Amino acid sequence: xxxxxxxxxxxxxxxxxxxxxxxxxxxxxxxxxxxxxxxxxxxxxxxxxxxxxxxxxxxxxxxxxxxxxxxxxxxxxxxxxxxxxxxxxxxxxxxxxxxxxxxxxxxxxxxxxxxxxxxxxxxxxxxxxxxxxxxxxxxxxxxxxxxxxxxxxxxxxxxxxxxxxxxxxxxxxxxxxxxxxxxxxxxxxxxxxxxxxxxxxxxxxxxxxxxxxxxxxxxxxxxxxxxxxxxxxxxxxxxxxxxxxxxxxxxxxxxxxxxxxxxxxxxxxxxxxxxxxxxxxxxxxxxxxxxxxxxxxxxxxxxxxxxxxxxxxxxxxxxxxxxxxxxxxxxxxxxxxxxxxxxxxxxxxxxxxxxxxxxxxxxxxxxxxxxxxxxxxxxxxxxxxxxxxxxxxxxxxxxxxxxxxxxxxxxxxxxxxxxxxxxxxxxxxxxxxxxxxxxxxxxxxxxxxxxxxxxxxxxxxxxxxxxxxxxxxxxxxxxxxxxxxxxxxxxxxxx
Numbered sequence: 001x002x003x004x005x006x007x008x009x010x011x012x013x014x015x016x017x018x019x020x021x022x023x024x025x026x027x028x029x030x031x032x033x034x035x036x037x038x039x040x041x042x043x044x045x046x047x048x049x050x051x052x053x054x055x056x057x058x059x060x061x062x063x064x065x066x067x068x069x070x071x072x073x074x075x076x077x078x079x080x081x082x083x084x085x086x087x088x089x090x091x092x093x094x095x096x097x098x099x100x101x102x103x104x105x106x107x108x109x110x111x112x113x114x115x116x117x118x119x120x121x122x123x124x125x126x127x128x129x130x131x132x133x134x135x136x137x138x139x140x141x142x143x144x145x146x147x148x149x150x151x152x153x154x155x156x157x158x159x160x161x162x163x164x165x166x167x168x169x170x171x172x173x174x175x176x177x178x179x180x181x182x183x184x185x186x187x188x189x190x191x192x193x194x195x196x197x198x199x200x201x202x203x204x205x206x207x208x209x210x211x212x213x214x215x216x217x218x219x220x221x222x223x224x225x226x227x228x229x230x231x232x233x234x235x236x237x238x239x240x241x242x243x244x245x246x247x248x249x250x251x252x253x254x255x256x257x258x259x260x261x262x263x264x265x266x267x268x269x270x271x272x273x274x275x276x277x278x279x280x281x282x283x284x285x286x287x288x289x290x291x292x293x294x295x296x297x298x299x300x301x302x303x304x305x306x307x308x309x310x311x312x313x314x315x316x317x318x319x320x321x322x323x324x325x326x327x328x329x330x331x332x333x334x335x336x337x338x339x340x341x342x343x344x345x346x347x348x349x350x351x352x353x354x355x356x357x358x359x360x361x362x363x364x365x366x367x368x369x370x371x372x373x374x375x376x377x378x379x380x381x382x383x384x385x386x387x388x389x390x391x392x393x394x395x396x397x398x399x400x401x402x403x404x405x406x407x408x409x410x411x412x413x414x415x416x417x418x419x420x421x422x423x424x425x426x427x428x429x430x431x432x433x434x435x436x437x438x439x440x441x442x443x444x445x446x447x448x449x450x451x452x453x454x455x456x457x458x459x460x461x462x463x464x465x466x467x468x469x470x471x472x473x474x475x476x477x478x479x480x481x482x483x484x485x486x487x488x489x490x491x492x493x494x495x
Contacts, residue, residue: 002108003196004111009144015198016219028221029222035445038449056084057083057084069087086112088110089155089159090155091109091158094107097192099189113156117131129160129162131167131168132165132167133167133168134167136172152167154181208227211420233258235419236255236258236278237419237421246270250269290484301485304482305404309331313471314328318449325349328341328464329359331369341472352385356391363399368402373474375405409481427473432469434466435466448460
């Protein structure tokens with residue numbers, strides 16, 4: 001059995017994934033997502049950027065031959081090489097590890113720190129030893145990063161025959177963090193113990209769907225089908241892993257039981273507000289009907305303006321470049337009965353300033369038209385671009401006052417029978433369909449990067465179509481909201 005630092009990382013993100021990697025049917029896996037490949041490439045570039053002007057050794061053994069890569073790493077450590085890129089550390093057997101049960105199967109532990117850096121100190125090699133450095137794209141030192149670094153640090157200390165040396169994390173901002181092994185070693189070994197117990201017993205962990213953590217996993221589709229078949233509560237908005245554990249203790253593990261559950265019992269465990277939202281969400285989903293969360297229909301309608309001309313706004317961005325490369329604007333003119341889409345595209349990163357000016361010119365053609373969007377990102381982007389390109393404070397304030405965030409209105413006032421509150425999920429529930437099937441904002445990021453390398457117009461056209469559909473989906477949602485709230489308001493009056 002081969003247990004690597006990658007297995008440890010995957011387990012902390014989802015305990016089900018390592019089980020499926022070991023025992024699942026490979027044909028059920030999806031292809032590695034292009035966005036994940038892009039993130040890996042960004043991490044490689046991040047490491048090389050940190051190594052700029054540093055002499056380092058790169059292993060020559062093929063990457064799939066981890067045994068010989070480990071032997072080559074050891075040879076370089078014995079020679080006292082100053083820095084080793086992606087060195088391989090491995091140990092067969094669990095001697096020296098705090099595992100509270102015997103394991104009959106042979107276990108090999110494998111780690112690949114981003115860097116092994118030579119430091120003063122005594123080891124089996126001489127008067128030097130090595131420090132493990134883990135370089136991650138994250139912006140903060142997440143617990144899973146620290147667990148992986150602890151695993152690498154302990155394995156390194158056993159191989160080089162030294163006392164434990166605290167490993168180091170380097171993050172996206174180049175911030176550095178020393179991982180305290182006195183604190184994290186026991187946690188890491190508890191995690192390693194749990195992984196071994198799961199794999200030895202072959203006890204498949206319960207499925208749990210999390211949009212954020214599952215989105216890049218190759219088992220996502222398979223697990224999603226399992227969750228749907230089970231009508232698993234993780235498909236219900238608001239049911240987090242910790243809340244699910246409490247619901248299990250209360251015996252509320254089905255949609256029907258939660259919809260019919262005692263609200264006071266829920267309030268005793270979650271607080272009144274969360275309890276009310278969970279129960280209403282279960283009722284909405286169980287009966288497949290939208291519900292009011294708070295406020296009267298008339299009062300909610302007052303927060304959603306209707307005007308002769310309305311603007312629907314959506315952005316495509318490249319986070320790694322801190323670039324907003326497409327400002328999509330759909331102008332709906334009710335008097336002229338027209339719908340016109342304007343894709344303002346930065347064909348190069350340097351053109352961002354130009355499309356920002358085009359955007360300002362366009363939206364101020366009618367300074368009274370409300371600007372509908374779906375998330376906080378559009379307001380934050382307007383603030384960023386206005387500051388970056390010296391837009392007057394007054395002009396920015398006028399823009400901000402016109403913004404109407406439909407995500408805020410939906411999540412603040414309504415409960416919908418959907419698995420999440422993303423624009424795509426809600427719009428599809430309402431019957432809207434995107435022209436490009438299976439495309440996401442993450443995929444568009446990859447396509448834009450390819451565009452910058454190839455200038456293949458087909459890539460840009462596909463992104464533009466996707467963005468236009470986002471704008472039209474926002475329009476579709478706004479129309480539904482007004483109709484739904486208007487009819488609900490009439491029912492309220494009739495009561």
